[in-house]
Amino acid sequence: MAVGLDIGTCFLVSATKDIKNENASVEIKSIRDAFLDVEADQSILNMLKMSNVSYVQEKDFIYIVGEPALSIANLLKKEARRPLNQGVISSGEHDAEKMLVILLKNILSSPKVENESVFFSVPAKSIDKDMDIIYHEAIFKKIIESFGYKATAMNEAAAIVYANASSEGFTALASSFGAGMVNTALVFQTMVGMSFSVSRSGDWVDQSAAKAVGSTATRLMSIKEKGVNLLDPNEGDPKQLREREAIVVYYKNLIHYVIDSIKREFKKDNGKIELPDQIPWIISGGTAKAKNFLEFFKQEFEKERNSFPINISEIRMAADPLADVAKGLLIAAMND
């Protein structure tokens, strides 16, 4: 077996395939990367068992995990907790570490043979926030290897190119709009020429919009995920129009922030990267799943095309925005 594991702020996604059987299907497993701690109480435990909600009981606490953590947090007007913050785990976050061990153990299961290959995603170096990417990579390597796998880290955005740009000879610009950050990589025939991350993405949209309308980020995320038409925020419940308008404003801001960052970073590497005449720009990630995101993105990009340093042939959405990082990692693991 080979496994691709996408460790995201919002979701943990694995893609698994039997390498010895070419006709074997690919299994995609995912879970929302969130938890909510409540005091252990038998009545709560019974309720969780009856409603088939994922939970972990440890000593005096029950940790509700995955999607229900968000809905119950919303109900209790609390913020669900995330093991990762803006794409990385920080040292000393003991609850988060424990939760990740449990979630990863469930998502990876046990290896069929010793030292099975797992390629896991890591973000690129952030250009706007001091983040300990090395610690992040080290802790996941240790956790995965503790299950009996051989763990290899790979750039998240490069994985999108592996899964989506085979017809272009694995040459493309890719941006993964995750929850905690946007990862961008310029890949030429599988080689990463430029890569970086910015600390704004879906969570930043939620938090900024929540501040603007005086609400919570969890509520704004819930409205966002129910569906906001970026080209027409009027679409939907009139009571939530302000929230949707705020979300659209910050999506626009985010897109321009990413475009400007690419311009700046490419300029730094100018002359070192040789590219074909035109390359595609592949967009992926949960934040890119908003209604009409691609059209909205193209519309905003056209305003900047003349000053954009890379000749873009087309902007297209990854075939499976939530699972393509895991699939790209799986391809790399199978080729290992």
Add this chain to the structure above:
Amino acid sequence: MFYVIGNSPKKVELKDLNDCVYYKQQKVYTDSQYESSVDLKRAIERKILIVLKKSEDTTGSFDINTSIIPSETKTPEPGSSPEVKVLLEKIRDLESVIKSQSNLSSPSSQNNDALAVILDRLEKLEKNPASIDLSVIQEALKNIESRMQSNKSDGLLEKLEGIINRSGGKSVSIQEDNRRVEDVYIPNIRVEDANSHIKLEVRTIDSGDSVSDSLRKLKELKSKST
């Protein structure tokens, strides 16, 4: 040696030296730094950095002259300081941003209160600049910030935070990390999860999918390159 002084209200970034120079800040660069830095040369050419003094490089340690060096830049007006000027400039920038936003039909248009505070503060500054000290301006900016908490947008809070940070001489810098993964200490994580119930979303993709196709093309590419 190049003794330079910042001559722009905005900080001058010298990316290839991993450094920046604030307005009226004096810095010394060696001849080799000057030779190697395109950004420094360009900043001097554009006169956003002014060369106050040029001298021969010396070996060993040297003292940076921190006293006021006569320069081509204007002498500060009585009662004002470079920091105050930078802050004033930024307040005016914010004022224009808020004014432009007030014309848009977005949630960020509701900043009239904040605008009134800024204008009021500006009037006071203009009437009696000598009486202003930095802490007063910082306090004003904090007030504006708290007023904007409920209905501001488009990065204004970040800009305010940046102003306050800069006025105190602090700056956010991304450190180059040269550690290897093997060098990082990771404690053992002990988990007691006997009573757990985790439900995963599971789906399968057929064998004739893009994964197999991509893998085949990847192997072809690798075999060509070897």
